[in-house]
Amino acid sequence: MSTLVALARAEAFAAGRAQRIATVRHLHIHDRPLVLIPLAMAGEANAPLAVLLGTDAAAPRLLVVSQPRNRDERFTFTAELAAAVVPYLASFGAGGTEAVPVDRGRDVRYRYVDAPQVWVPNPGGADFLRLLGRSTRFRRTDGDHPVPPAVPLLGQWLTFLAASAEVPGSALLPNAVQALGLHWATGQSAAEDAHLGSLFAWITSGAEAARAAEQGPVAGPATDPEFDNKVLAPLIAESSPALVDALRDLLMPTWNRMWESIALLRTLPEGARVQSRWDSDRDVYSAFVTHLEEDGTPQPRRDGAVAAAARLQRLENAAARYAVQRAFxxxxxxxxxxxxxxxxxxxxxxxxxxxxxxxxxxxxxRPRIMVATTEPVRVEAGAALTSPARPSQKAKVISVTPTAGGSDVLLELSGGMGRKLVAEPGSVPAVGEHLLLTTLSEAYRPGAAFPDPADTPWTHGGPPTAPASLSD
Structure with missing residues (x-):
């Protein structure tokens, strides 16, 4: 937890109301998102019990497994879920493409003009979809125990969405708890913030309402033990038709709160760099749709050593880039x-x-400027700085001279001023301009050169080494 967030939590506790920790919205919100609230059977390994989903707040659709331990009913449920979700996910592939210049304008590539966005209540909901994708994407549509063709396709889509949720800044599979927590700080613990009802109440009504919300229904995918014992277990044991109404009553408060959370986030102005991250999401979506159309093989059960290292590097670069963009x-x-x-x-x-x-x-x-500051300067001569107002321009620290009220920092500028020996108007900060300088940078980070899997040691998937002979 950062210093300012800790301070905001203390102020929220004192005021009894959540405090803003962001001036802009750092998340893209789709005009037509799909809200999906999963519910799992307690005591069973990712056994689906129900899902409430839809793209219209006034028209939720409830899917229920009346006997979660029955394998056939579970796959029938998954096929119904696929029939509801896959058309939404695939529909954006029919919306047309746009040309994107690459290689400094010498070539172009194409991506879809839009992409889907699926909202879940909390990280547990995203993890549920990941596990459901893993358990369905390899299912056979023929032979023994065949499943409908839509089931493995849904598994591939869910695996794709779950993988995107691991990328910092991605908006393909956001969850309401993290989205709200990114913009508001409450006076309760991080563990208590995981309860969507309590978190939302802190933001909209205050601490007293949050205490009352804690007693309300959970947002899944786990259910409340008291509900399991007193309501759910008897209805499942009796195969009662009242199960559907009981689950609907359980999920509807979360459904309403999800749409209210999205509406609340819409009230914040969108950050300047949010759209560029959504463009990256559209690139990833376009590549996956192309893969389904041309190849269609499911994602591997686990990455190889080289693929895992490359993925880890991509995630690290995405996290660093996301942190810089949020700050800018x-x-x-x-x-x-x-x-x-x-x-x-x-x-x-x-x-x-x-x-x-x-x-x-x-x-x-190479223009030079002098910046007078009253703030502590913890950079040395030779350090490279960037201003969010001119992100393509670098400022090299020439010297830092202490003054009575702070420091004078002499900077040499490069980049972002045109290609001539005369700077373009406005590209060099003028005297009297207030300037923010930081060691953070959006500069491109080239990827590392990873070996071919065949060139790795046998411990990392490569060919086994020949055993040494006794004569050696």
């Missing part, structure tokens, strides 16, 4: 970096926009 979009997030010394603000007091560096083989434009 949101002054409240950037304030945390200013506290840690990774950023500081100041006023430009000197600026030489036409400075030319002719010490190399050819002259280059």
């Amino acid at each position: 979009d949101d002054p409240l997030v950037m304030a945390e970096h200013r506290l840690s010394g990774a950023a500081f603000g100041g006023v430009v007091t000197l600026a030489k926009a036409d400075r030319i560096d002719d010490s190399g083989k050819r002259p280059v434009l």
Whole structure:
């Protein structure tokens, strides 16, 4: 927990109301999301009990497994779920494509103009979909115990969505608890924030309402033990038709709260870099649809050593990029970096926009500016800084001179000023301009060179080594 979030939690506790920890929304919200609330059978390994889903708040659809331990009923339920979910997911592949320039405009690629967005209540809901995808994507549609063709296809889609949920900043499979917690801090613990009803009440009504909400129905996928013993178990044992109404009554409060949470998040202005992350989601969606159309093989049970290392690097790069983008979009997030010394603000007091560096083989434009700041400066000469206002421009620290009220930082600028020896208007900060500088950077991080799987040691999937002979 960061310092400012801890302070916001203390203020929320004192005020009895959740506090904003973001000035903008850091998540894309689709115009037509699919809300899906899964419920699992207690004591059974990911045995589906019910799902409430739909794209219209006024028209939820409830799917129920009357006997969760019955294998045939479970796959019938999964086929019904596929019939409801897969058409929504695949429909965006029929919405047309757009050209995206690549290789500095020398070539183009194509991606779909839109992508789906599936909302679940909490991380447990996303994990339920991941496990359901793993248990269905390899099912055979022929031979012994065949399943409908839609079942393994649903498994592939759910695996794809669950994998995207692991990528920081992705909006293909968001969950309401994390989305709300990204923008508000409550006066309760992180464990208590996992209860969607309590978290939502802290934000909209306050602490007293949150205490009452804690006694309400859970948002799945686990059920309340008291409900299991007193209501659910007798209805399943008797195969009672009242099971459907009981589950509907259990899930409807969460259904309403999910749509209210989405509406609440819509009231926040969208961050400037949210759309670029959604573009990345559309790229991933387009690639997966192409895979289904051209190949269609299910995702492997587990990654090989090289694939796992490459995936880990992608996730690490995505996490670093997401952290920088949130800070650049949101002054409240950037304030945390200013506290840690990774950023500081100041006023430009000197600026030489036409400075030319002719010490190399050819002259280059290298303007210098002086920034006066009253904030602690924890960077040394030679450090590279970036301003969120000009993310493509680098500022090299030439010197840091202590003053009576703070520091004077001399910077040399490069990039983002055009290709001539005269800077484009507005590309060099002018005297009197307030400037925020940080060590954070959105610069592209090239991926590492991983070996071919056949070139790895046998311990990592490569060929076994020949045993040494006795003569050796």
